[in-house]
């Protein structure tokens with residue numbers, strides 16, 4: 365193929381989305397130093413980097429997360445994640461600096477960028493849902509772990525329409541092959557699985573179960589340690605139990 369046939373595919377190539385045979389064709393052009401394709405792909409890459417870089421500046425998921433933790437009275441040791449975030453930002457900058465190189469690695473770089481962006485969007489969505497629960501006037505909440513010497517500590521927020529949000533600190537990451545599982549325990553009947561989650565290295569965890577909740581029949585919320593796949597019914601003593609007190 366010639367450059368003219370390829371020029372409509374530069375953007376997709378930069379995003380790692382272009383199909384064969386255009387993908388191989390563009391790589392060939394780049395590898396043999398085709399100036400037209402180099403310039404075209406470089407511009408497309410810069411655009412992709414701009415789009416990818418814009419999101420964190422406006423809505424850093426970590427800042428949102430910190431606000432949520434703070435509003436639940438959970439302190440987060442700031443160093444680790446802040447350092448990771450800075451490293452990620454530095455990597456992005458380094459990625460931008462590599463724009464001059466233009467070889468087949470472009471595809472890999474842009475696909476990494478794309479997947480980072482997708483993860484970030486998912487995280488922002490999750491945090492937005494968490495905020496919605498926190499800000500809803502019909503949300504109730506209860507603290508757990510206060511006054512215990514070796515606590516997981518934190519707070520559960522629940523809302524009849526939006527679900528359950530659990531925020532914890534002092535919860536060490538579950539061992540390899542295990543995950544934490546949240547349960548909604550009805551006043552009558554068996555515990556209902558409410559999703560599995562993992563805590564972070566700093567011991568903070570945020571787990572959100574969206575969906576409707578039969579508040580009138582909810583007696584408590586609990587967290588157990590289960591196998592990675594999760595369980596239908598709790599198989600271990602709960603680490604966290606929070607009565608769903610009605611007031």
Ligand SMILES: [Zn+2]
Nearest residue numbers: 367393398401
């Ligand atoms: Zn070309």
